[in-house]
Amino acid sequence: MSLLKTDRTTAPKAPKTKTREWADSLIFAIVAATLIRWATFEAYTIPSPSMENSLLVGDYLFVSKLHYGPITPQTPLQVPLTHQTMWGTAMQSYSELIQLPTYRLPGFSEIKRNDVVVFHVPHESQFPADLRTNYIKRCVAVAGDTLEIRDGKVFLNGQPGVTPPGLETTYFMQVDNPNDEVLADLRAQSVVDYDQPGGSPQAVTAPDGKVGYAISCTAAAADFFRKQPYVKGLTVIEPQVALFPDVADFRNSPAVSATPRGWSLDSYGPLPIPKKGQTIALSPGNAAIYFKIIARYEHNTGVTWKDGMIYQDGKMLTSYTIKQNYYMMMGDNRHNSEDSRFWGFVPEDHVVGKAVLIWLSVDPFGDFWHKIRWNRLFNIIH
Numbered sequence: 001m002s003l004l005k006t007d008r009t010t011a012p013k014a015p016k017t018k019t020r021e022w023a024d025s026l027i028f029a030i031v032a033a034t035l036i037r038w039a040t041f042e043a044y045t046i047p048s049p050s051m052e053n054s055l056l057v058g059d060y061l062f063v064s065k066l067h068y069g070p071i072t073p074q075t076p077l078q079v080p081l082t083h084q085t086m087w088g089t090a091m092q093s094y095s096e097l098i099q100l101p102t103y104r105l106p107g108f109s110e111i112k113r114n115d116v117v118v119f120h121v122p123h124e125s126q127f128p129a130d131l132r133t134n135y136i137k138r139c140v141a142v143a144g145d146t147l148e149i150r151d152g153k154v155f156l157n158g159q160p161g162v163t164p165p166g167l168e169t170t171y172f173m174q175v176d177n178p179n180d181e182v183l184a185d186l187r188a189q190s191v192v193d194y195d196q197p198g199g200s201p202q203a204v205t206a207p208d209g210k211v212g213y214a215i216s217c218t219a220a221a222a223d224f225f226r227k228q229p230y231v232k233g234l235t236v237i238e239p240q241v242a243l244f245p246d247v248a249d250f251r252n253s254p255a256v257s258a259t260p261r262g263w264s265l266d267s268y269g270p271l272p273i274p275k276k277g278q279t280i281a282l283s284p285g286n287a288a289i290y291f292k293i294i295a296r297y298e299h300n301t302g303v304t305w306k307d308g309m310i311y312q313d314g315k316m317l318t319s320y321t322i323k324q325n326y327y328m329m330m331g332d333n334r335h336n337s338e339d340s341r342f343w344g345f346v347p348e349d350h351v352v353g354k355a356v357l358i359w360l361s362v363d364p365f366g367d368f369w370h371k372i373r374w375n376r377l378f379n380i381i382h
Contacts, residue, residue: 042353044118044136049194050331050338051136053218054116054166057194059376060360061136063118065353069107073130102349109354111327114162115139116355116381119329123250123343125296129350136355137329137339138164141273143348147328148269152236154330155269165382166218170335173225174212174233178203182230186213189221192365199365216336236335238266243341245271248288248305249295250343257288258308265334268341274326276348281319284308289344290320297347298323324348355381 046059055061111117117139124132141147145156152169154161175182183200193201193215201213214237217225225231243263248255263269271289274280280290287309294310294317295303302313310317326345331337340346361376 043359044134044355046136049192049216050333050336051116051138052166052192052216052333052336053168053190054138054164054332055136055355055358055381056361056373056376057192058362058364058373059358060362061355061381062357062359063353064356065107067107067109067354067356068111068351069105071104071130071349071351072102104349111139111142111325111348111351111354113139113142113145113156114164117327117329117346118352118355119346120350120352121343122292122297122346122350123252125252134352135329135339137331137337139327140330140340141328143273143275143325143327144278145273145328146269147271147273149266152266152334164332166332168216168218168333168336169222170214170216170237170333171222171234172206172210172212172237173215173231174206174210174235175203175230176211176232177230178211178213182213185225185228186215189217189224191215191217191221194364216333236266238264238335240264241342243268244344245288247342248291253305255288255291255305256308258284263341265341271328273328274322274345276322276325279319279321282310282317292344293322293326293347294320297345297349327351357381 042063042065044061044063046055046057046061049057115138116136118134118136120129120132121135122132140154140161141156146158148155148158153163186201191201192199196202201215203211203213205211210233212233222234226234243265244250246257246260246262248257274290274293280286282290291305291310294300294312295305300312304311310320325348327348328340329346330339330341358376358379358381361373363371363373366372
């Protein structure tokens with residue numbers, strides 16, 4: 001027969017106080033919420049009109065990270081270290097930044113053409129990717145595609161792409177007499193100028209002396225205005241700006257292509273979209289396309305730009321093998337969106353997730369009775 005001995009030297013564990021129980025519950029809730037936000041869904045809001053009319057300023061979205069898979073943190077960890085001095089006695093403390101490998105967990109979908117995607121903007125090079133501004137755009141081309149824009153229409157691999165139903169174009173609408181009738185029709189067609197009080201577009205005088213309104217609207221709204229007797233002309237306004245890859249590094253460096261193309265927002269490409277495993281022969285004709293990939297996105301060292309070519313450790317690169325997939329992202333408000341046409345490709349490791357649902361929509365110009373856009377609540381995003 002064996003006997004169980006009681007250790008009388010160990011006092012019974014004191015019960016948790018109410019404060020300790022509340023603190024433990026709060027810590028658990030914070031950790032659980034953080035994990036859910038990182039791995040499943042996150043809420044975002046639309047602050048600018050670059051995706052109108054598909055997404056409106058004041059829309060609140062759920063973005064799924066399950067579709068493409070959540071990605072591990074990309075911010076370097078600050079690890080405390082100790083160092084023994086030369087005298088072998090005192091210990092000096094300091095910290096070191098350690099960059100862990102970036103890894104995307106499996107998702108149940110890949111990034112597809114026409115997905116509405118949230119991503120870390122690539123051109124804020126002063127921050128790690130996951131500390132940069134988040135943008136939301138439509139994926140118009142995936143890795144391996146060749147993108148071309150003709151007269152504002154997207155072509156992929158020589159074939160017409162899908163036109164989103166909410167796609168907007170910017171026009172100058174000439175009128176003889178700006179009045180309340182015109183403003184009423186603009187409101188009825190959901191034409192908004194977020195820079196103006198109340199959101200109503202203001203009449204302007206063009207350099208040629210014509211009076212009218214600069215508006216962004218859908219093709220259906222443009223057809224409506226063309227039929228109105230007060231409209232004397234409706235012409236496309238296309239901003240004239242320097243675009244990628246003529247500007248190889250956006251605002252981050254003076255690197256420019258040795259062979260400028262002169263593309264515009266509505267006449268762009270053809271541009272090949274880099275694909276993982278693809279080996280590129282580099283030349284002055286295409287080096288600007290791949291400069292940021294080699295210098296920044298794929299974490300190579302010693303990369304510089306000189307006389308229209310890419311150098312590594314002082315040696316000119318004549319070929320390069322792509323390490324990850326890339327995508328072209330564009331806003332649905334095509335003349336009012338700073339997107340891949342300005343700063344180039346979005347790396348796969350910058351992608352956050354897929355926008356899937358509008359759960360709330362608040363009209364910034366609505367009165368008390370019309371503040372909520374009830375018809376947009378719980379809409380699936382296409």
